[in-house]
Amino acid sequence: MEQLNLYPVAIKVQGRRCLVVGGGNVAERKVAGLQECGAEVVLVSPELTPELERLVASGRVIHLNREFEEGDLEGVHLAICATDNKALNREIARLCENRRIPVNVVDNPELSTFFVPSVIRRGPLCIGITTGGNSPLLARRLREELEEHIGPEFGELTLFLGKLRQIIQERFSDPEKRRKIWEKVLPPGFFAHFQKEKMNSWRKQVEECISSPWE
Known part of the structure; x- marks a missing residue:
């Protein structure tokens, strides 16, 4: 093929x-x-x-x-x-x-x-894996592997970020400010440390982040 x-x-x-x-x-x-x-x-x-x-x-x-x-x-x-x-x-x-x-x-x-694709669903978060028809079993095995690391908390995270996106868009008109805020909210390496039990403390940090002056 x-x-x-x-x-x-x-x-x-x-x-x-x-x-x-x-x-x-x-x-x-x-x-x-x-x-x-x-x-x-x-x-x-x-x-x-x-x-x-x-x-x-x-x-x-x-x-x-x-x-x-x-x-x-x-x-x-x-x-x-x-x-x-x-x-x-x-x-x-x-x-x-x-x-x-x-x-x-x-x-x-x-x-x-x-x-x-072979799909992982966590609320509105949807991750699709396809091999272009070459090996559906490979796509399934990759999905099974990723499911071990992407739990239900990522669905909750996605919903929260959707609400946060609306707040940021309403509060900040400057695209560059928005970009800097998002980089602070989701820094490199964030997912390696994200855990459901830390969700509340992380939300507090995010609220403080968007409340701080960005002039």
């Missing part, structure tokens, strides 16, 4: 229609990932896993109980092919390309226009 330099992006799918073709275990994982991000999931397959059947029964997934049809792509924000039918996957990829719909064909990087 030709080596690709991928352009990493994070796509908003909240409230948007996303298509998953297939009803097996892989499709189940793809549906779960899309739902976690608030997507409106349309699932096309005559057969489903018990978990997918449960989601359909709960009304959380729109299920088309049949084989894929071209009209299923109408109004779709992105598509994921998770079937073991190579000819069908290729046809869906072609149709998506014609309609300029991003498509991921599971286990076929050449047909895919985007890849779903």
Whole structure:
């Protein structure tokens, strides 16, 4: 496979229609990932896993109980092919390309226009790891390794920094002052010493930092 330099992006799918073709275990994982991000999931397959059947029964997934049809792509924000039918996957990829719909064909990087990374989520903090389709297992192993070092406290930290960003933007109009404040709030080597039990004392230091004169 030709080596690709991928352009990493994070796509908003909240409230948007996303298509998953297939009803097996892989499709189940793809549906779960899309739902976690608030997507409106349309699932096309005559057969489903018990978990997918449960989601359909709960009304959380729109299920088309049949084989894929071209009209299923109408109004779709992105598509994921998770079937073991190579000819069908290729046809869906072609149709998506014609309609300029991003498509991921599971286990076929050449047909895919985007890849779903192995993800670590800590609240609003999202870290994605991809190998460009070369080795999904490597991406998973790296994720497992990083999860040992990036705990739930990083989600709390991210939320706090989001609120702090608003305060700093409102209080300081000079971009250079903002930069200096952020460098003091998050100095080099910060994460090596950051621990949940030290969060309160760190917040106090941050409050003192933004309250001090910056003329």
